[in-house]
Amino acid sequence: MDQKDAATGLPREWQNAGIMNDAVLSPPPVGTPGGPKVLLEVFGCQMNKLDAELVVTALKRAGYDFTDDDDEAAAVLLVTCAIRDQAEHRVHSHLGELAVAKRSRPDLAVGVLGCQAQREGQDLLTRWPSLDFVAGTRDFGKVAKLLDQVRADRTRVLSIEGIADEVSEQRDVTVRPHRGRAFVNVMRGCDKPCTYCVVPRTRGAEVSRSMVDVVTEVEELVADGVKEVTLLGQTVNAWGRHEGHSLGELLHRLEDIDDLHRVRFITSHPEEMDDTLVSAIAACRKSGLFLHLPPQSGSSRMLRRMARGYTNERYREIIAQLRERIPGIEIGGDIIVGFSGETDEDFEATVDLLRDVRFSQSYIFRYSPRPGTPAFGRLEDDVPDKVKRKRLKILNEIQTEIMRERHEALIGTRHEVLVEGSSRKDARRLFGRNLAFDRLVFEGESSWEGQFVTLEVTGATPLTLSAKVLAEPTDAPRDTTLARTT
Ligand code: 5AD
Ligand code: SF4
Numbered sequence: 001m002d003q004k005d006a007a008t009g010l011p012r013e014w015q016n017a018g019i020m021n022d023a024v025l026s027p028p029p030v031g032t033p034g035g036p037k038v039l040l041e042v043f044g045c046q047m048n049k050l051d052a053e054l055v056v057t058a059l060k061r062a063g064y065d066f067t068d069d070d071d072e073a074a075a076v077l078l079v080t081c082a083i084r085d086q087a088e089h090r091v092h093s094h095l096g097e098l099a100v101a102k103r104s105r106p107d108l109a110v111g112v113l114g115c116q117a118q119r120e121g122q123d124l125l126t127r128w129p130s131l132d133f134v135a136g137t138r139d140f141g142k143v144a145k146l147l148d149q150v151r152a153d154r155t156r157v158l159s160i161e162g163i164a165d166e167v168s169e170q171r172d173v174t175v176r177p178h179r180g181r182a183f184v185n186v187m188r189g190c191d192k193p194c195t196y197c198v199v200p201r202t203r204g205a206e207v208s209r210s211m212v213d214v215v216t217e218v219e220e221l222v223a224d225g226v227k228e229v230t231l232l233g234q235t236v237n238a239w240g241r242h243e244g245h246s247l248g249e250l251l252h253r254l255e256d257i258d259d260l261h262r263v264r265f266i267t268s269h270p271e272e273m274d275d276t277l278v279s280a281i282a283a284c285r286k287s288g289l290f291l292h293l294p295p296q297s298g299s300s301r302m303l304r305r306m307a308r309g310y311t312n313e314r315y316r317e318i319i320a321q322l323r324e325r326i327p328g329i330e331i332g333g334d335i336i337v338g339f340s341g342e343t344d345e346d347f348e349a350t351v352d353l354l355r356d357v358r359f360s361q362s363y364i365f366r367y368s369p370r371p372g373t374p375a376f377g378r379l380e381d382d383v384p385d386k387v388k389r390k391r392l393k394i395l396n397e398i399q400t401e402i403m404r405e406r407h408e409a410l411i412g413t414r415h416e417v418l419v420e421g422s423s424r425k426d427a428r429r430l431f432g433r434n435l436a437f438d439r440l441v442f443e444g445e446s447s448w449e450g451q452f453v454t455l456e457v458t459g460a461t462p463l464t465l466s467a468k469v470l471a472e473p474t475d476a477p478r479d480t481t482l483a484r485t486t
């Protein structure tokens with residue numbers, strides 16, 4: 001917990017526990033034995049992780065294997081994020097290291113994929129002569145072909161599709177890092193005008209996948225042993241709106257799939273919260289009791305400058321409604337500090353929001369101006385970095401205190417978790433999440449992964465809940481009401 005993430009100031013452990021995560025895929029995915037080995041490094045959000053899974057599928061089919069060891073890699077591929085400056089810097093410094101490595105291993109192929117690739121394009125190839133190929137956010141399906149080409153004739157390739165294109169999701173449902181759970185992309189891109197955000201530029205306009213596509217994919221995953229799905233979209237609660245569907249309708253449809261036990265979805269936009277969705281979460285017993293609903297700020301003035309489409313009052317009203325209608329629901333938030341024009345008074349409004357809403361987890365970011373966003377060059381980045389850092393620290397301290405209190409209040413309560421995995425250091429130390437997305441750590445057998453266990457919370461720190469096992473693991477939840485009532 002002492003190692004902090006440079007971009008957010010949060011402990012790395014926290015980062016890894018939640019929605020955002022940066023990592024070399026380790027242990028490496030299973031590929032084609034004996035094939036050339038690829039090291040895949042994934043920066044950023046869950047969407048990127050899923051994109052990485054699509055890349056794994058394509059590479060495996062093309063005869064590649066995987067490694068997490070630099071020295072034996074024939075290729076290093078970076079799946080990148082463009083949301084903050086710092087994420088892009090990290091990729092550049094990594095490319096610097098790879099350029100050095102390539103001096104002694106000229107055969108090493110290096111590729112940059114995803115959001116930063118989409119944003120920087122040709123500039124990346126120009127800046128890094130050692131870089132072999134760049135593939136954008138809608139080119140993941142082509143990665144195997146590009147890598148083959150680069151390895152065969154050492155050409156350098158830029159592959160950036162027009163981002164408004166329809167997406168083809170060629171997914172092999174059997175390729176996924178976890179036995180019991182899977183991510184499902186339900187939409188791509190974003191149509192929101194948030195002035196600070198680069199996503200509409202890197203991922204293009206909002207496109208929802210059809211109801212039938214999504215349901216079929218979930219059914220295939222469930223047939224292959226998946227018990228929990230997480231539906232992914234930048235504004236997932238707007239899913240299907242152009243096609244006359246709604247996320248609430250999809251939750252009801254998924255509720256009918258036998259052997260599927262949990263449905264989560266991230267990320268929701270406050271402006272798109274509606275009654276149908278609230279009723280659906282309340283009615284569907286399989287629906288997770290956690291809503292990632294980023295407020296970004298507690299100041300209506302800042303929200304207007306950010307073009308978020310709601311006020312502080314409206315956000316609070318939504319939270320009050322959710323809590324009234326869905327007992328046990330927990331809310332996760334993202335907040336940006338130091339956006340253009342943020343005064344002490346604006347910041348205090350955010351402090352109040354954090355204290356009043358009591359998010360079960362929240363990610364707090366310093367504003368990072370991004371070229372190509374509506375704010376860039378128009379709304380001055382006028383909050384000094386020192387002030388941004390101070391505000392970030394204050395909010396992180398408040399959030400940590402809230403989490404400590406929240407966790408301590410859970411001591412003695414019972415929860416049913418889906419076992420997600422075991423600690424790398426100690427295979428008997430398992431972890432899993434309850435319906436409300438709390439992460440519990442407990443002792444058990446690594447073979448329990450993908451099963452449900454009933455636990456009682458015995459200890460709490462701001463970041464961890466420790467628990468003891470009350471009943472043997474089962475294939476299905478014993479009591480779907482458990483997490484809804486404790
Ligand atoms: N600077 C800082 N944080 C940002 N986010 C998005 N764009 C920026 C930016 N330019 C944050 C928002 C979003 C999360 C994924 O990243 O809080 O919800
Ligand atoms: Fe970015 Fe706003 Fe879209 Fe979220 S809703 S991805 S913050 S533009």
